[in-house]
Amino acid sequence: RKEVEQDPGPFNVPEGATVAFNCTYSNSASQSFFWYRQDCRKEPKLLMSVYSSGNEDGRFTAQLNRASQYISLLIRDSKLSDSATYLCVVNKRDYGQNFVFGPGTRLSVLP
């Protein structure tokens, strides 16, 4: 089993749609959680950190369920510019910092 798993995608949605991504992780000792966004042929960039209480940043909402080892990302009112690959990232902090990436879910927002 992979350490971090995500919806396989791709997701093709119309502008204005709401889309949800799911992620699960296997190491219960993992300490911090993130969603990164990666555009084609670019480096990954932090979209948002994920906190146990849930957090929101504009159209983006992230949730963490430590008991179920599950992370989610909700995007409301999708824009064309949201088209990218969304990477779920877990920091195991076992031998120091150790960020593990999920396989990513590709999102295409269509006009």
Place this chain on the structure above:
Amino acid sequence: DTEVTQTPKHLVMGMTNKKSLKCEQHMGHRAMYWYKQKAKKPPELMFVYSYEKLSINESVPSRFSPECPNSSLLNLHLHALQPEDSALYLCASSQDTVGDTGELFFGEGSRLTVL
């Protein structure tokens, strides 16, 4: 603009060449990373340096040799690579202090082609 600078942006090398990838950050971060990314795959961790000491080596072949001359610089020395080593090599840094957010900051990457 990224605050992690990688050079060169593109590199083409033969299997007998020796080359190096360089990475620099001036954010005072104490952890630095090398990741390898193949097309349509996520970044795969290769090495982590924490406070200039190698803390993680993910069983990377010895033809890849990392070096951390100081807290701002990270090199990846390449020797006798194989065509399957062609990939985007990403450098990243993070604070690595107690209570930090743990955010990774990536450079734009060095795209390597091995002929």
